[in-house]
Amino acid sequence: xxxxxxxxxxxxxxxxxxxxxxxxxxxxxxxxxxxxxxxxxxxxxxxxxxxxxxxxxxxxxxxxxxxxxxxxxxxxxxxxxxxxxxxxxxxxxxxxxxxxxxxxxxxxxxxxxxxxxxxxxxxxxxxxxxxxxxxxxxxxxxxxxxxxxxxxxxxxxxxxxxxxxxxxxxxxxxxxxxx
Amino acid sequence: xxxxxxxxxxxxxxxxxxxxxxxxxxxxxxxxxxxxxxxxxxxxxxxxxxxxxxxxxxxxxxxxxxxxxxxxxxxxxxxxxxxxxxxxxxxxxxxxxxxxxxxxxxxxxxxxxxxxxxxxxxxxxxxxxxxxxxxxxxxxxxxxxxxxxxxxxxxxxxxxxxxxxxxxxxxxxxxxxxxxxxxxxxxxxxxxxxxxxxx
Numbered sequence: 096x097x098x099x100x101x102x103x104x105x106x107x108x109x110x111x112x113x114x115x116x117x118x119x120x121x122x123x124x125x126x127x128x129x130x131x132x133x134x135x136x137x138x139x140x141x142x143x144x145x146x147x148x149x150x151x152x153x154x155x156x157x158x159x160x161x162x163x164x165x166x167x168x169x170x171x172x173x174x175x176x177x178x179x180x181x182x183x184x185x186x187x188x189x190x191x192x193x194x195x196x197x198x199x200x201x202x203x204x205x206x207x208x209x210x211x212x213x214x215x216x217x218x219x220x221x222x223x224x225x226x227x228x229x230x231x232x233x234x235x236x237x238x239x240x241x242x243x244x245x246x247x248x249x250x251x252x253x254x255x256x257x258x259x260x261x262x263x264x265x266x267x268x269x270x271x272x273x274x
Numbered sequence: 275x276x277x278x279x280x281x282x283x284x285x286x287x288x289x290x291x292x293x294x295x296x297x298x299x300x301x302x303x304x305x306x307x308x309x310x311x312x313x314x315x316x317x318x319x320x321x322x323x324x325x326x327x328x329x330x331x332x333x334x335x336x337x338x339x340x341x342x343x344x345x346x347x348x349x350x351x352x353x354x355x356x357x358x359x360x361x362x363x364x365x366x367x368x369x370x371x372x373x374x375x376x377x378x379x380x381x382x383x384x385x386x387x388x389x390x391x392x393x394x395x396x397x398x399x400x401x402x403x404x405x406x407x408x409x410x411x412x413x414x415x416x417x418x419x420x421x422x423x424x425x426x427x428x429x430x431x432x433x434x435x436x437x438x439x440x441x442x443x444x445x446x447x448x449x450x451x452x453x454x455x456x457x458x459x460x461x462x463x464x465x466x467x468x469x470x471x472x473x
Contacts, residue, residue, distance in 0.1 A: 220308055228303040232318040234311065235294075 139175045155191070166200060174208055275420040276413070281449055281461045283416040285361060285392050289314065298359040298386070300367045304411035306419045319353060323367045326350060329428060332375040343374055347382035358388045364395030365410035370428045373441055380443040393445065393462035398432040403456040405430045435460070
């Protein structure tokens, strides 16, 4: 269901310095923790109705309805990505469309192709030229660099916002992203 | 393009950095505005009224619609009940609202205003003033970034200061200055006694 998009330009010194696979295949596998080697990808033809959670970075090019909770990781909603869900992550980049509330523990970026309807809570929010946004943005510069301590604040603030949001999500099934 | 606004700086002059600032922007979310307010602990509400149907339909017959203008604005301003705006930015919607729309807009916004609310906006004084089709974003305390607005320009409704004071429910013009581009830059304040509602 999910593909792995390997980052061939990874700065991971272990992987780049490894011997060729032909000579040490077992070492290469052993040194490849799933969360350090690439991003999970929800492809453009994939539709998920449910809760997405896990412990690795995620790129969404398909459709997700429900919720996305990757509090320690990065989430990218690609140009073809459509998300009708609340999204929680460390860093969130939106090149596609999101209807839902967004909690970024460090930063949220809406790119020039991004379109968001909902409420954003993050220490830092960046809109690029051409980004479309409707809703509210809650920022607190004092929380920058304190991502580990902001989760509880974001959670409680988001709960307050959720009660007033025009956007609601109803997840009927659960799916987890990972290996 | 930049637009220097002499009255703008007083808007945020006394902001307590420790206090959360609640800001209403009647226009769209633009990069400069978000970047500017990122230095504050704040919550920004973007209404993007220009692109809402409520403005394009303001000249229509209310009886043709399920909702009148007041209901439409009230629906748009569906903010949490406890919300009180510290700062309101009316860029540049006042010039695109006719009289009934201005009344309905200000009435719907009134529950979210307090005596501490500071408002900055523009108006067009005369029909002969060619209103540029532009968007405004705050870049510095006394400077706005002006961008061309894409698409066809909506009909413009000039409102002299005296007229605005009559039309805006619970809001009055405190200071105003005429800019070189013909726009009237205004600081507005919540008044103790709202203007009587006339329909």
